[in-house]
Amino acid sequence: MNKQDLVAVVAEAGDLPKAKAGDVLDAVFDAITKALSKKDGEVRLVGFGTFSTSKRKAGKGRNPRTGEEIKIPSSTTVRFKAGKGLKDAVN
Numbered sequence: 001m002n003k004q005d006l007v008a009v010v011a012e013a014g015d016l017p018k019a020k021a022g023d024v025l026d027a028v029f030d031a032i033t034k035a036l037s038k039k040d041g042e043v044r045l046v047g048f049g050t051f052s053t054s055k056r057k058a059g060k061g062r063n064p065r066t067g068e069e070i071k072i073p074s075s076t077t078v079r080f081k082a083g084k085g086l087k088d089a090v091n
Contacts, residue, residue, distance in 0.1 A: 036078060047085030054079050 001009075003025070011021035035043045036053055043051040058074040082090075 045083070047083050049083040049086055050081045052079050052081070053077065 007018055007022045007025055010016070010025060011018045014021060014024075016024070032043050032051060035041050036051060041053050045051075053076050056075045056077055059072045061070050061072045062068065063070055
């Protein structure tokens with residue numbers, strides 16, 4: 001399923017025009033992004049899951065083509081932990 005498929009499902013379920021459903025999804029994605037961009041950001045959707053951020057340490061790696069050692073900088077990444085409702089629906 002891609003974003004357009006999701007917009008179509010939301011539009012049908014909410015009895016909305018597709019343009020309005022697309023705006024609603026964009027607003028939800030923007031709200032999650034803004035919340036996660038704050039320090040120690042977390043978005044908890046009960047029954048669905050939790051989005052959170054975590055830090056990755058700097059490290060060393062190798063270029064697979066040349067074998068040359070490279071430095072990998074530290075970074076922040078997004079994690080998702082599925083909630084019980086989502087796990088039960090999938091299983």
